[in-house]
Amino acid sequence: MKARVHVTLKPGVLDPQGTAIQGALDHLGFSGIENVRQGKLIELELAETDPARGRAVVEEMCRRLLANTVIENYAIEVTP
Amino acid sequence: MKARVHVTLKPGVLDPQGTAIQGALDHLGFSGIENVRQGKLIELELAETDPARGRAVVEEMCRRLLANTVIENYAIEVTP
Numbered sequence: 490m491k492a493r494v495h496v497t498l499k500p501g502v503l504d505p506q507g508t509a510i511q512g513a514l515d516h517l518g519f520s521g522i523e524n525v526r527q528g529k530l531i532e533l534e535l536a537e538t539d540p541a542r543g544r545a546v547v548e549e550m551c552r553r554l555l556a557n558t559v560i561e562n563y564a565i566e567v568t569p
Numbered sequence: 570m571k572a573r574v575h576v577t578l579k580p581g582v583l584d585p586q587g588t589a590i591q592g593a594l595d596h597l598g599f600s601g602i603e604n605v606r607q608g609k610l611i612e613l614e615l616a617e618t619d620p621a622r623g624r625a626v627v628e629e630m631c632r633r634l635l636a637n638t639v640i641e642n643y644a645i646e647v648t649p
Contacts, residue, residue, distance in 0.1 A: 495610055510611065513634055519626065521616030528610040530575055531590065536601030546599065554593055 492547045493566040496556045497528035540567050572627045573646040576636045577608035620647050
C-alpha cells in the first residue's frame with residue numbers, strides 16, 4: 490500500500506521559505522498572492538496491506554520521526 | 570481561493586532525502602518499508618476567485634518558479 494504524509498507548519502509558526510517564495514512570485518509579476526506556506530510531502534510504499542494497520546504505523550512514524558509535533562501538523566492519506 | 574501544489578521528483582531521479590528517511594525509519598525498527606520519496610507541498614492563498622483562472626495562474630507559477638520541470642513533476646489542487 491501507499492501512504493502520503495503532508496507535514497505543514499502550525500498556524501502562527503514563522504515560515505521563511507514560504508515568505509521567500511511569495512517574494513519571488515511578487516518579483517516575477519504575479520499579483521494577488523495573499524499567503525504562501527511551504528510544507529513537506531512524504532510518500533511511502535509499505536508492504537502492509539491492511540489500511541487501518543498501515544495508517545496506524547504511519548501515524549507512529551509521524552510522531553517519532555517525520556513531523557516535529559511542537560511546530561508541525563501532519564495529515565495522512567492511505568491508498569491500497 | 571486556496572491552491573495546493575505537490576512537487577515530487579520524477580521517477581528515476583535519485584532522492585537522497587527519501588533514502589535518509591527510509592534509513593532512519595529502518596533504524597527506529599519500522600519494517601516493511603519498500604520505498605520513501607520526499608517532495609514539497611506549497612500552499613497558496615490567492616485573491617483570485619475563479620477556479621479555472623486560479624489554476625492557470627498557479628500552473629504558470631509552477632513552470633516559472635515552484636518546480637524544476639527537468640527533474641520534478643507537479644500537481645495542483647484548487648479549492649474555492
